Amino acid sequence: MRKPIIAGNWKMHKTRDEALQFVYSVNMKVPSKEYVESVVCAQSPVLRDLVKRQGDNLRIGAQNMHYLDSGAYTGEISAPLLEDVGVSYVIIGHSERRAYYNETDAAINKKLHQAFRYGITPILCVGESLETREAGETDAFVKKQVVADLKGLGSEQVKELVIAYEPIWAIGTGKTATAEMANDTIKAIRNVVRDLYDEETADTMRIQYGGSVKPANVDELLSMSDIDGALVGGASLDPDSFLVLVNAAVKK
Ligand SMILES: O=C(CO)COP(=O)(O)O
Secondary structure (H helix, E strand, O other), X not given: XXXXXEEEEOOOOOOHHHHHHHHHHHHOOOOOOOOOEEEEEOOHHHHHHHHHHOOOOEEEXXXXXXXXXXXXXXXXXXXXXXXXXXXXXXXEOOHHHHHHOOOOHHHHHHHHHHHXXXXXXXXXXXXXXXXXXXXXXXXXXXXXXXXXXXXXXXXXXXXXXXXXXXXXXXXXXXXXXXXXXXXXXXXXXXXXXXXXXXXXXHHHOEEEEEOOOXXXXXXXXXXXXXXXXXXXXHHHOOHHHHHHHHHHHHOO
């Protein structure tokens, strides 16, 4: 049985007060970590404050990280600092970072290795554009990303890793992939991992769906065989909506 994981990706939203207020209001209400992992990924300057106030059942994540320990990389965030601050997760390779900051699969692969070096669980994002989907090339495209991104990782690491399948055309657009469509692509990703590693690794690794997940569609998405949770943008910003999502995962 894979434990579901719901992660909020707050992107560039929330002031320090707003972020703290969110954590105070959900802390006592998130379901037990025995049933679901509940995570929020916030902007870097507020991570320390949030980690200090996270309750037993909520964990804090970062949204990006550099693959080197230190150096002349203005504006970047290092894994040693994230470890120091106490974050549990880091989103790696989000499509917005791939598109706006030219993150390549080679860099993403180095970031995954770096996250494991520092004991931070990476949430690796993969997903295709509308053009790729319409050309019928989704599975091949996503396979290429997964193969390149996981290069050199051991099966024990891959079992820990979380993959978020996020079709780019479904992010922030209100368009959700149908539950079947999401499940089919996620199964395809699991097959890639099965081919690269083994049955046990593929069956253990959790794969989330992301892209316009909200209270109205979360039950259907989570009812699918291979969808182990969600990476959620907009609908994770409001505490009540976030709580609906994490509670939906308990039923899985
Ligand atoms: O990019 C996403 C999560 O990483 C999805 O964003 P939305 O849930 O706002 O579509």
